[in-house]
Amino acid sequence: MDRSAFLERIRDRLGDSERLEVEGPSGWEVRVDGPGERFAAELEAVGGRAHRASGGNAAGVVAEVVAGMEHPKVLVTEEPGVPDVSAPVAAAGGELLRWPDAGRAAAETAEVGVTGALWAVAETGTIVVSAAPPGGRAPSLLPPVHVAFVSADGLLPTVADLFRELSAMPAYPSNLVLITGPSKSSDIGQELARGVHGPGELHVVLVE
């Protein structure tokens, strides 16, 4: 149907009824004390694992994750904050795949995806992953395990704070995703299943 006819029909129906203004949200206040602890607690509550590291030992978390895996394929982006994980991957006898050069095929077979994240939100244990280069969509989506590194500077107290940041972005990538814990479903007999389509295991490293 023609766009203007579609919109005109709506205008006709609304007639001269008052066009309302939204007054800013008033009931929107969440208290967050100690955002670092709150973030960790919220993330663990939704089934994720929270880690803290300083720049020097950040790669240690990846060593922990791949320990016990046999020849793990690890897909890594070059986003800010993502440490060099070649040593722990080699130590586990694994294979390091670099995004985006390795392509989506690599994401389809990798056991672990390692990415950055723009922000973390203490109130809900959420991280925000961008599709903009040097990141992408597949590394945080296709592998069964996702490890995300986020700078402690990017830790925001509340979801409302996050959306204020998003409003202020000068331009957008094609996709921003708010990730709050690993993939889950209760559709089979109302019992919890993890890793249904997205990663079943999520590690977030807050880097000081």
Next chain:
Amino acid sequence: MSAEYDYGKGFSERAAVSLADPKLRANLAYVNDRQISSRIEAMSSLKDPDALRDDASRIRSAVLSRLDEHLDRLATGWESHGGTVYFADDATDATSYVRNVALEAGATLAVKSKSMASEEIGLNRALEDAGVEPVETDLGEYIVQLAGEHPSHIITPSIHKSKQDVARLFSERAGEELPAEVTPLAGYARTVLREKFLSAGLGISGVNFGISGPGALCLVTNEGNGRMCTSVPPVHVAIMGMERVVGTFDELAVMLALLGRSGTGQKLTQYTSLLFGPRRADEADGPSESHLVILDNGRHKALGTRFQDALKCIRCGACLNVCPVFRQVGGHAYDPVYSGPIGAVLNPIIKGPHAAGELAHASTLCGACTEACPVRIPLHDLLLYLRQDYAGRAASRSERIAYSSWARAWATEGRFRVFSQAGRVLGALTRGRPLRRLPLPLLSRWTRGRVFPGFPRSSYRKRRT
């Protein structure tokens, strides 16, 4: 195992099917109770949930009052990101557009993330007719699709299926016996559907909210199938009911806080995808085409009427869980798409007034739905208006005569006394017992699904004086 619901017949016939299914009723009671208690608990994590509901209600009302402006801005914004917008008048218009997109993309397989709008327009059938296989990827929807059924709940479409039912369905498809345990069953679905995601030529999703300011779409899922459908196939089509818009990210934040809490008791759903058109030239992955279909399908007729508030709905399903009628009969007794109190109100908007009469009466008007609604839709008022419209339009002659005589009989104190006397006589004749069956065709229809309370032997006034 799965009951047969005939949509050529009436609500009471379908309700009878549900009522005769003890397993369904046990599932419903269990799930509805859990959904209610997790909603209440999640709401209590907000400092002032009622104030936030007021905000949400105001935001939705304001958006509807300027819907033309918001849709215009959303469409322009989506196009500026490189996306395509199609305004669809009705189901046929929308399905033929999606079918053309699929055919032009050369797709023979389409993966779908849960979308009530696509159910509403019968998209799966239209795609099948065009030689495109649609595969539902939300686990609940996948189960329902394998069973050849319709979703029975907005949020939890397979609420009527037990673990054993799912094991039977999956085993049949797999050609081997799968255990009735969640982990292997979910693992099986993951493997089958992963293959579909990677080979599909088209990804189809619904839209939880369009955000007109930034020209973005928001889609929430817990499983990640929303991300899959909008990221992996080369072409993405999003279908949005035209009322599903907010203006800004600040407004979206309020809606998401309530949607997660009301729907599933979550502060935020696991994956909240914000989409801004197709993949950019410098991005490594994502669809190269992103189509947005904005669907009217009768909705404009509710604008400017007392049913406009129904369009505030954010599809959380809270009104279903608390409804004493839904809790007994489940979604299938209502309508193949939208069920529960909100379904009774939406169906006449979408399908026309003929869909109004019966479902509006499938309610006790207790107001639990209104109480639960996060955006404060006065659902039980709307149900009452529907009954009014129905009475003015479609009530039978005998029903009209009966009610107008009733009104006349009770209009003065003298006549009221006479009728009270008649009640006393009836009370004596029936010994004050409740009546399971009333005489005369009109009255006996009333008692088909109800018990008429007994006539007391003395009147209330007499007992009080």
